[in-house]
Amino acid sequence: MDVMNELTHQPIVKRLHWSDEEATRVFAGRLAAQPLLAQAFIELRGQLGAGKTTLVRHLLRALGVQGRVKSPTYAVVEPYELPGLDVWHFDFYRLQDPSEAADAGLRELFASPGLKLAEWPEKATGFIPLADLVIELEVMPDESRQVTLRAQTETGRALLGSNDR
Numbered sequence: 001m002d003v004m005n006e007l008t009h010q011p012i013v014k015r016l017h018w019s020d021e022e023a024t025r026v027f028a029g030r031l032a033a034q035p036l037l038a039q040a041f042i043e044l045r046g047q048l049g050a051g052k053t054t055l056v057r058h059l060l061r062a063l064g065v066q067g068r069v070k071s072p073t074y075a076v077v078e079p080y081e082l083p084g085l086d087v088w089h090f091d092f093y094r095l096q097d098p099s100e101a102a103d104a105g106l107r108e109l110f111a112s113p114g115l116k117l118a119e120w121p122e123k124a125t126g127f128i129p130l131a132d133l134v135i136e137l138e139v140m141p142d143e144s145r146q147v148t149l150r151a152q153t154e155t156g157r158a159l160l161g162s163n164d165r
Contacts, residue, residue: 012157016147024051024145025058032062036158038085039113041129043121046137051145052119055135056089059117063087071119077109086114092123132156 018024031037044052057069065080065087072078072091080087088109110116110129121128133156136148151160 012151012160014149014160018145018147024055028055028058029062032059034159036155037115040132040155041116043131043134044119050137050139056117088116090118092120095123133159
């Protein structure tokens with residue numbers, strides 16, 4: 001086995017601590033400023049109430065989305081059209097079987113240009129591509145968030161390297 005090749009493909013992990021929602025907003029603003037974000041796929045992981053949708057709302061606001069930003073829990077996907085950028089916010093929480101993702105035509109959406117954000121991606125395993133960046137949120141006893149960022153592609157590494165906070 002080529003050790004160098006194995007090291008090249010290991011994900012890069014960074015851990016952050018967000019003391020409050022303002023820290024989430026600041027992180028989202030920095031992420032939104034990255035040009036590579038326009039073609040990224042980001043998975044958001046964490047228990048119910050961990051702040052996945054809150055992070056998406058702050059990110060969409062930082063990208064320029066006006067009006068109501070709602071969770072696509074019942075619709076599965078919520079599209080947003082911005083000047084020069086399409087954003088797809090997926091929430092797979094209600095999927096009973098991963099094949100429902102295929103039945104909904106989600107492969108076509110993932111193949112199209114734009115930013116894809118997916119909550120509960122484990123419920124669509126096998127029907128969605130490898131995420132560029134995985135953001136896992138864990139609620140701490142003091143209600144702060146322990147955040148683990150895992151870059152899985154070169155795009156993810158670039159996004160992770162540009163977000164030091």
